[in-house]
Amino acid sequence: VGARSTLMEMQDLLQRLTKVSIRQQQIVEHLATRQGRTEEELAALRTQTAEHLPLPDPRA
Structure with a gap:
């Protein structure tokens, strides 16, 4: 359960980062x-x- 929870958190983080990057x-x-x-x-x-x-005359 711990590894699955971590994976879901990482997926959520990647999804949020993708949205921020698009914005x-x-x-x-x-x-x-x-x-x-x-x-x-x-x-x-x-x-x-x-x-x-x-324009000013450059020769002057």
């Missing part, structure tokens, strides 16, 4: 998507700013 992967993917969007928005803001602000 962690979902969070990482979500954060990567958000980072990509943020980088796109930042690039767009830089482009808009550059259109409205004249």
Whole structure:
């Protein structure tokens, strides 16, 4: 009974760890998507700013 109980506890632990790992992967993917969007928005803001602000003449 002791060995069977230990085996069941290990199986339960592995199942919980698997669920945590899956959730962690979902969070990482979500954060990567958000980072990509943020980088796109930042690039767009830089482009808009550059259109409205004249760049200094590097020869001056």
